Amino acid sequence: xxxxxxxxxxxxxxxxxxxxxxxxxxxxxxxxxxxxxxxxxxxxxxxxxxxxxxxxxxxxxxxxxxxxxxxxxxxxxxxxxxxxxxxxxxxxxxxxxxxxxxxxxxxxxxxxxxxxxxxxxxxxxxxxxxxxxxxxxxxxxxxxxxxxxxxxxxxxxxxxxxxxxxxxxxxxxxxxxxxxxxxxxxxxxxxxxxxxxxxxxxxxxxxxxxxxxxxxxxxxxxxxxxxxxxxxxxxxxxxxxxxxxxxxxxxxxxxxxxxxxxxxxxxxxxxxxxxxxxxxxxxxxxxxxxxxxxxxxxxxxxxxxxxxxxxxxxxxxxxxxxxxxxxxxxxxxxxxxxxxxxxxxxxxxxxxxxx
Amino acid sequence: xxxxxxxxxxxxxxxxxxxxxxxxxxxxxxxxxxxxxxxxxxxxxxxxxxxxxxxxxxxxxxxxxxxxxxxxxxxxxxxxxxxxxxxxxxxxxxxxxxxxxxxxxxxxxxxxxxxxxxxxxxxxxxxxxxxxxxxxxxxxxxxxxxxxxxxxxxxxxxxxxxxxxxxxxxxxxxxxxxxxxxxxxxxxxxxxxxxxxxxxxxxxxxxxxxxxxxxxxxxxxxxxxxxxxxxxxxxxxxxxxxxxxxxxxxxxxxxxxxxxxxxxxxxxxxxxxxxxxxxxxxxxxxxxxxxxxxxxxxxxxxxxxxxxxxxxxxxxxxxxxxxxxxxxxxxxxxxxxxxxxxxxxxxxxxxxxxx
Numbered sequence: 001x002x003x004x005x006x007x008x009x010x011x012x013x014x015x016x017x018x019x020x021x022x023x024x025x026x027x028x029x030x031x032x033x034x035x036x037x038x039x040x041x042x043x044x045x046x047x048x049x050x051x052x053x054x055x056x057x058x059x060x061x062x063x064x065x066x067x068x069x070x071x072x073x074x075x076x077x078x079x080x081x082x083x084x085x086x087x088x089x090x091x092x093x094x095x096x097x098x099x100x101x102x103x104x105x106x107x108x109x110x111x112x113x114x115x116x117x118x119x120x121x122x123x124x125x126x127x128x129x130x131x132x133x134x135x136x137x138x139x140x141x142x143x144x145x146x147x148x149x150x151x152x153x154x155x156x157x158x159x160x161x162x163x164x165x166x167x168x169x170x171x172x173x174x175x176x177x178x179x180x181x182x183x184x185x186x187x188x189x190x191x192x193x194x195x196x197x198x199x200x201x202x203x204x205x206x207x208x209x210x211x212x213x214x215x216x217x218x219x220x221x222x223x224x225x226x227x228x229x230x231x232x233x234x235x236x237x238x239x240x241x242x243x244x245x246x247x248x249x250x251x252x253x254x255x256x257x258x259x260x261x262x263x264x265x266x267x268x269x270x271x272x273x274x275x276x277x278x279x280x281x282x283x284x285x286x287x288x289x290x291x292x293x294x295x296x297x298x299x300x301x302x303x304x305x306x307x308x309x310x311x312x313x314x315x316x317x318x319x320x321x322x323x324x325x326x327x328x329x330x331x332x333x334x335x336x337x338x339x340x341x342x343x344x345x346x347x348x349x350x351x352x353x354x355x
Numbered sequence: 356x357x358x359x360x361x362x363x364x365x366x367x368x369x370x371x372x373x374x375x376x377x378x379x380x381x382x383x384x385x386x387x388x389x390x391x392x393x394x395x396x397x398x399x400x401x402x403x404x405x406x407x408x409x410x411x412x413x414x415x416x417x418x419x420x421x422x423x424x425x426x427x428x429x430x431x432x433x434x435x436x437x438x439x440x441x442x443x444x445x446x447x448x449x450x451x452x453x454x455x456x457x458x459x460x461x462x463x464x465x466x467x468x469x470x471x472x473x474x475x476x477x478x479x480x481x482x483x484x485x486x487x488x489x490x491x492x493x494x495x496x497x498x499x500x501x502x503x504x505x506x507x508x509x510x511x512x513x514x515x516x517x518x519x520x521x522x523x524x525x526x527x528x529x530x531x532x533x534x535x536x537x538x539x540x541x542x543x544x545x546x547x548x549x550x551x552x553x554x555x556x557x558x559x560x561x562x563x564x565x566x567x568x569x570x571x572x573x574x575x576x577x578x579x580x581x582x583x584x585x586x587x588x589x590x591x592x593x594x595x596x597x598x599x600x601x602x603x604x605x606x607x608x609x610x611x612x613x614x615x616x617x618x619x620x621x622x623x624x625x626x627x628x629x630x631x632x633x634x635x636x637x638x639x640x641x642x643x644x645x646x647x648x649x650x651x652x653x654x655x656x657x658x659x660x661x662x663x664x665x666x667x668x669x670x671x672x673x674x675x676x677x678x679x680x681x682x683x684x685x686x687x688x689x690x691x692x693x694x695x696x697x698x699x700x701x702x703x704x705x706x707x708x709x710x
Contacts, residue, residue, distance in 0.1 A: 081468030081634045082437060113436030114471060118635060141599070156664045157655030169595045179598075181591035203559040212658040229585035236536035236667035239652070240524045243534075244496070247644045248635050254651040279436045280473060280603050289602045296609040297594070300512030303567040309511045312591035 006332040008355050013326045015350040016042055019338065020057055022347045027064045028071035033096045040095045040126045043133075046323060047316035050334045051190070052127045058341045060093065060124075068265045069093060069123050075100060083112040086249060087119045091265065094125030098144075098270055102131040105274040106138050113279035118249035119270040124148075128168035129182035129313065135274045136170035136178035139283045143273035144168045147246040147253060149260045152186055153225055154239070155232040158212035160225065161255045165241035170313070172277070174287045175294065177321065180313030185238035186226045192218050205231060245269040329355075363710050364690040368681045370705040371397055374693065375412055377702045382419045383426035388451045395450045395481045398488075401678060402671035405689045406545070407482045413696045415448065415479075423620045424448060424478050432459060438467045441604060442474045446620065449480030453499075453625055457486040460629040461493050468634035473604035474625040479503075483523035484537035484668065490629045491525035491533035494638050498628035499523045502601040502608060504615045507541055508580055509594070510587040513567035515580065516610045520596035525668070527632070529642045530649065532676065535668030540593035541581045547573050560586060600624035684710075 017038050024034035037060070045053030063069040073092030077100070080086050085104055089097035101117040108115025125131070128144040135142025148163030164184040171179045187206045195202050196218035204214055207221030215221055228234025246253025251269025258264035277286040300309055323329065330338070335352070342349050372393050379389035392415070400408030418424040428447030432455070435441050440459055444452035456472040463470025480486070483499040490497025503518030519539040526534045542561045550557050551573035559569055562576030570576055583589025601608025606624025613619035632641040655664055678684065685693070690707070697704050 084468045084634045086635060113439045114469065116469060116630075141603075154652045154655055154664050156657055156659070156662050157652075158658050159655050161651050161655050169599075171595070171598055179594070181595050183585075183588045183591065187585070205558050205560070208658070229588055230538075230542070232667070233538045233584055236538065239534070239648075239667065240526070240536050242648065243526055243645065244524075247641065247648055248496075248632060250636065253644070254648045275471075276436075277603060279439045280441060281605065286602065289608070290598065293594075293597065293602055293609045296516050297509045297512075300509055300514050300516050302511055303513045303563070304511070307511050309509050312587070312594065 009330045009332070009335040010327050010353040010355055011330060011335075011350055013042065013328060015352070016045070016054065016328055019342060019347060019350050020054060023057060023061055023341070023345050024071075026345060026347070027061055029064070029093070030072070033071075033093060036099045037093055037095045040099070040130045042328070043130050043320075044127050045328055045330060045334075046320040048319040048329075049127060049316060050331060053334065054330075054338055055334050056124070056126065058337065061341075061345070063123070066263060068263070073097075077104060077117075080118075083108040083115050085115075085117045087117055089119055089122040091121050091123070091267070094123040094146075094268060094270075095130075097122045098125040098131045098272065099134070101270065102134045102142065102144070102272045102274070105272045106135050106140055106142075109135075109140050109274035109276040110138075113276050115274045117272045118245075119272070120249040120251035120267065122251070122268045122270055123266050124268065125270060127182055128166045129170065129180045129316075131272060132168040132170035132182070133178055133180055136172040136180070138274075139172045139277070141172070141275040141277060142168070142170045143275070144270070145241045145245050146270040147242045147251065147257070147268055149257050149262075149266075150255045151226070151260065152228050152235065152238050155228070155235045158208065158225060162235070162238050162242055163257070164228075165238045165245070167237075167241055171290065172283070172287065173294065174291050177317035178313065179290075179294075179311045180316075182313065183229075185234040185241070186228050189222070189226055192221050192226065196222060245271045361687040364685045364687065365682045365708040365710055366685060366690075366705055368397065368683060370707070371400070371409065371683055374697060374702060374705050375409060378412060378416055378696070378700050379426075381700060381702070382416055384419070384448070385427070388426075388448060391454045392448055392450045395454070395485045397683070398485050398675075399482050400683055400685060400689075401675040403674040403684075404482060404671060405686060408689065409685075409693055410689050411479070411481065413692065416696075416700070418478065421618065423618070428452075430455060432472075435473075438463045438470050440470075440472045442472055444474055444477040446476050446478070446622070449478040449501075449623060449625075450485075452477045453480040453486045453627070454489070456625065457489045457497065457499070457627045457629070460627045461490050461495055461497075464490075464495050464629035464631040465493075468631050470629045472627045473600075474627070475604040475606040475622065477606070477623045477625055478621050479623065480625060482537055483521045484525065484535045484671075486627060487523040487525035487537070488533055488535055491527045491535070493629075494527045494632070496527070496630040496632060497523070497525045498630070499625070500596045500600050501625040502597045502606065502612070502623055504612050504617075504621075505610045506581070506615065507583050507590065507593050510583075510590045513563065513580060517590070517593045517597055518612070519583075520593045520600070522592075522596055526645065527638070527642065528649065529646050532672035533668065534645075534649075534666045535671075537668065538584075540589040540596070541583050544577070544581055547576050547581065551577060600626045 073090035132142035145167035428445035487497035
């Protein structure tokens with residue numbers, strides 16, 4: 001159960017990084033790799049996506065301790081064509097594999113217009129947006145996808161066999177931050193949880209109960225099966241992502257990966273694409289044209305005058321850009337988990353301020 | 356208003372092609388180009404997607420007659436990188452541009468693992484699936500997208516500024532037909548129309564009424580605004596497709612193209628990607644792995660024992676493969692439109708059988 005009103009804690013980026021890196025180095029991860037992981041988690045917490053921030057670290061550490069994630073992988077980058085490569089992650093941390101894979105795709109696209117790097121033998125990589133934005137920060141269009149543990153049933157079925165397989169596209173702009181779509185292919189479980197807490201019904205089409213029947217009861221939904229976005233459309237998207245990331249790269253696919261809460265070694269597959277707009281026109285012209293499109297969107301009459309029309313990823317960037325003095329805001333339930341984690345791992349507790 | 360019970364007419368492929376080609380040749384389209392267009396329409400009618408079959412031809416002919424579509428374009432294929440090209444369609448028929456663009460992408464991917472061809476100065480191209488399947492029929496993974504006339508408002512807005520921008524991914528398999536996802540990014544208007552005819556409500560989240568308020572009344576929805584799939588998710592997808600097809604290629608984007616029912620010259624943008632699985636593994640191994648995934652999906656316990664779990668595109672392929680003796684089935688309302696069109700264009704009426 002999550003609380004809806006929480007105290008917020010302020011932590012400096014420096015302290016955040018110290019805590020995170022200490023924990024990873026303690027279980028045998030190199031300084032370089034630890035830094036890559038923590039930077040990706042920091043980005044999520046800065047954007048207010050706390051479900052994918054430092055909150056994830058205890059799970060990574062546990063997976064390393066159990067031998068499911070290899071803290072000292074020998075990463076291989078295998079040439080598969082003039083601008084295609086395959087990275088074998090040797091069961092290492094997902095963020096590390098993904099960072100190197102996207103860097104390589106960006107380099108290929110700088111030289112040849114497009115770069116594609118598939119990844120196999122990997123693990124949970126955090127948010128897809130982080131890697132797509134590595135590309136857009138270099139004036140490329142970044143496309144990222146991954147498969148994941150079974151969570152979605154095919155339309156007409158009542159047992160999950162496909163992941164919700166998140167994917168992201170990020171595009172460079174003139175407006176101070178990229179436009180970034182980052183989505184999984186089912187309705188967010190968090191949204192259903194909030195409806196349950198508020199005692200509200202959920203719309204038809206969001207979930208099935210444990211008997212496989214459509215339900216509008218949020219509590220029944222949480223015990224049942226969450227449906228893909230747009231039903232057969234979301235099922236189709238998630239299947240295609242599994243084919244492009246799992247089947248194509250040599251990773252696990254379908255229900256081969258252990259369940260979300262299950263122990264066991266994973267072999268996640270990812271795909272990283274970097275496309276250089278300069279293959280088609282100058283980056284200036286591309287961004288100017290995109291600005292015209294942004295203006296069209298921003299000037300659409302609003303349904304409610306008090307709300308704003310956002311671009312994908314804009315809200316997350318506004319949150320990140322509003323942070324002051326290199327300090328990060330963490331809600332209580334996230335911060336509590338970090339404190340108890342530090343206790344467990346015998347890591348010096350961070351300095352913090354509650355606000 | 357569409358009728359739900361209709362007589363079906365049987366027409367030979369030969370007669371279908373004769374009627375379609377006659378009409379196009381009559382307005383100045385070359386035999387070669389006419390053939391390309393009609394083959395793409397035939398494929399849709401064979402798959403039972405009659406909204407994208409011969410039904411579309413009168414609109415194409417009208418657009419040519421009005422000078423909005425150029426029947427004799429000078430198509431240019433411009434090199435943009437070692438495996439990237441841009442096709443300028445010179446305002447020609449969308450299917451013609453798309454056929455040549457995908458053929459080129461397939462050729463590039465045979466040689467270099469991946470091929471990308473952007474298209475500008477184009478028009479309505481029929482179904483995205485048709486071109487994605489040109490790739491999968493050659494053992495490549497085909498990815499196709501297009502922008503379209505304004506139909507979707509950004510989340511929070513009440514005026515359409517983005518198209519529903521269809522896209523498709525098609526993958527070669529061992530099962531006698533490809534797996535093909537083909538989707539637009541809004542709830543299908545046809546589904547709402549059927550609810551209206553049956554006097555049934557629609558789920559929350561499908562549409563807004565003409566005041567921009569959420570509605571469950573199907574008739575109000577048809578006069579209002581149809582919402583993107585998964586709300587902000589569908590909005591994000593449709594925006595990204597417009598960026599990749601419209602902004603990036605030099606075509607129109609956002610609300611620059613005339614409305615669906617409006618007259619006027621269009622400049623649609625498309626993007627065609629062909630990815631060769633053999634860059635990663637032999638095509639046999641790829642298809643064997645995909646077969647494992649298909650088996651996992653097909654063996655999921657069903658919600659209702661009387662329904663089947665389908666792969667994306669499977670139902671359409673079953674319809675196509677069930678046709679006998681090179682004959683095509685057309686529902687009455689489609690066939691009537693073709694007959695009256697033949698009258699108007701003074702084309703010899705086709706031989707047919709009603710069943």
